[in-house]
C-alpha cells in the first residue's frame with residue numbers, strides 16, 4: 635500500500651511533515667510520499683522524502699503565465715503528480731494533456747475521480763493510477779472505505795475493465811492504520827489523505843499508525 639499525504643494549502647510546516655514521513659518510511663519500509671504546494675517542492679524533496687506535485691498543467695514550455703510546468707516540477711524534485719484532484723478539477727482534454735505532460739517529464743501520475751464512472755474515464759487516459767475520492771467525505775472523520783466500501787470496490791472494477799495495469803487508490807477521511815487496512819482489503823493499492831496528517835498535532839504518530847495498517 636502506497637500512502638500519499640496531500641498537504642493541500644493547509645497551514646502546516648511542510649518540512650516537519652516531510653521529515654516525519656521520510657523517517658517513518660525508512661523505519662517501516664513503507665512507501666510514503668508527500669505532496670506540498672508547488673512553491674515548496676524543492677525544499678520538501680531535499681528532506682529525502684518521495685515528493686509529489688498536487689497538479690501539473692497540460693501545456694509545454696511557452697507563453698503560459700501562471701502554469702505549473704511538468705518539467706519544472708520534475709526539476710524541483712517531484713517524482714509524481716496528482717491530476718484532477720477534486721479541489722483542482724480539469725476538463726477531460728486537459729486531464730489527458732496533463733498526463734502527457736507528466737509522461738514527458740518522467741513523473742508518475744495519479745488521476746483523481748469523484749466516483750467509479752469517472753474512474754473508468756480517468757483510467758482510459760492512461761495514468762499510472764487513479765484515485766476515487768467522494769467529495770462529500772473529503773475532510774471528514776469517516777474513511778471512504780468504511781462509509782462507502784462499495785464505491786472502492788466499484789472503482790477497482792471500473793479501472794480493471796478499462797486497463798488492468800492502472801492501480802486504484804482511494805481517499806477521503808483516511809486517518810488510521812485500520813482505514814489503510816480496510817482500503818487494502820477492498821482492492822485499493824494505496825490511499826490519499828490530507829487532514830489526518832496535515833492537521834495533526836503529531837504528524838509522525840499518525841504516520842506510524844497509518845503504516846501499521848499496510
Ligand SMILES: O=C(CO)COP(=O)(O)O
Nearest residue numbers: 772773806807827828829
Ligand atoms: O483530498 C484528499 C486527499 O487528496 C483527502 O482529504 P482528507 O484526508 O482531508 O479527507
